[in-house]
Amino acid sequence: MSTVTRVEGPIGARPDLIRIGTRGSALAISQTTTVAEAIAAATGIDVVLVTVKTEGDVSRQSLSQLGGTGVFVSALRDALIGDRCDIAVHSLKDLPTAPCTGIALGAIPVRADARDALCARDGMTLAQLPHGARIGTGSPRRAAQLLCARPDLDVRDLRGNVDTRLRRVENDLDAVVLAAAGLDRIGRSAAITERFALDQTPGAPGQGALALEVRESDLARDPYVSAFTALNDGEARASALAERELLAALEAGCAAPVGATARIEEDRLRLSATVYRLDGAESLTASVECRVPSGAAAASDAADRAAADLGRRAALDLLARGAASLAPLGSAR
Numbered sequence: 454m455s456t457v458t459r460v461e462g463p464i465g466a467r468p469d470l471i472r473i474g475t476r477g478s479a480l481a482i483s484q485t486t487t488v489a490e491a492i493a494a495a496t497g498i499d500v501v502l503v504t505v506k507t508e509g510d511v512s513r514q515s516l517s518q519l520g521g522t523g524v525f526v527s528a529l530r531d532a533l534i535g536d537r538c539d540i541a542v543h544s545l546k547d548l549p550t551a552p553c554t555g556i557a558l559g560a561i562p563v564r565a566d567a568r569d570a571l572c573a574r575d576g577m578t579l580a581q582l583p584h585g586a587r588i589g590t591g592s593p594r595r596a597a598q599l600l601c602a603r604p605d606l607d608v609r610d611l612r613g614n615v616d617t618r619l620r621r622v623e624n625d626l627d628a629v630v631l632a633a634a635g636l637d638r639i640g641r642s643a644a645i646t647e648r649f650a651l652d653q654t655p656g657a658p659g660q661g662a663l664a665l666e667v668r669e670s671d672l673a674r675d676p677y678v679s680a681f682t683a684l685n686d687g688e689a690r691a692s693a694l695a696e697r698e699l700l701a702a703l704e705a706g707c708a709a710p711v712g713a714t715a716r717i718e719e720d721r722l723r724l725s726a727t728v729y730r731l732d733g734a735e736s737l738t739a740s741v742e743c744r745v746p747s748g749a750a751a752a753s754d755a756a757d758r759a760a761a762d763l764g765r766r767a768a769l770d771l772l773a774r775g776a777a778s779l780a781p782l783g784s785a786r
């Protein structure tokens with residue numbers, strides 16, 4: 454039986470070991486441990502978790518001030534390139550859309566809940582919050598969506614890890630909005646008082662999905678091939694890639710007020726994407742779909758390309774209708 458352990462310091466490359474790089478937050482450790490156990494089972498090889506501190510973990514600045522894409526990602530990618538780990542596990546929504554030299558996408562595993570979750574005091578739903586309620590979020594998309602539904606709300610900036618954010622509900626806020634996936638993964642689902650429907654309140658592109666990255670030179674080598682074949686999920690991959698390509702083609706950063714949700718129904722991949730004005734008073738939605746390859750072809754370059762094409766189509770539609778003047782899309786914000 455192969456095992457999963459954690460190491461503190463650096464650990465050298467060994468053929469009988471897969472080193473998985475992860476951030477050190479409770480959320481990251483929880484999701485990476487699940488991935489690590491699946492990789493150990495699929496390959497029969499021992500796995501160690503290597504914790505890497507990222508700029509996003511260290512800095513106390515607000516995320517919209519930190520600004521640059523990839524604050525949670527660069528240090529993990531450096532560890533891959535520097536051969537300090539063999540596979541890096543990221544929350545896909547934190548991954549910049551630009552490709553990274555020397556690094557390839559290995560797998561996108563089964564997706565967790567892509568919805569946003571309201572965590573309000575006294576079990577309240579969004580509709581039940583009192584007039585002018587204080588609600589915390591660091592995300593311009595969530596702020597716009599909240600104001601769109603409830604223009605009376607007092608939306609406050611919020612950051613820190615999940616527990617820090619939840620604690621604000623006991624103190625100075627009536628509610629916060631977080632990704633349901635994060636709360637579910639760290640065992641805090643009980644704090645959720647409402648999960649917003651994806652067709653009305655789409656999450657961030659790629660929300661709830663993980664991305665496993667690997668050095669390009671390892672992508673077609675075992676044990677990585679076995680690991681990625683076992684972990685990849687066709688629907689998660691197609692939907693997340695479509696949502697990501699939408700963001701890339703909008704030239705939008707991770708802080709852009711853009712929501713997207715894709716899913717496979719029968720043999721169709723359907724993508725719906727919305728760009729919001731920051732105050733939530735206006736928005737634009739594009740809905741597109743395409744046929745997806747089924748069976749073995751579902752995990753192929755052709756399937757990846759079909760998903761990306763769909764994302765691009767939605768973006769072009771939104772841009773043609775004025776998305777870039779409706780909202781600040783660039784990562785400057």
Ligand SMILES: NCc1[nH]cc(CCC(=O)O)c1CC(=O)O
Nearest residue numbers: 544546631632634635660661662
């Ligand atoms: N931007 C922070 C972030 N990146 C990934 C998650 C967890 C959910 C996920 O995997 O999408 C979160 C927390 C949040 O948005 O509440």
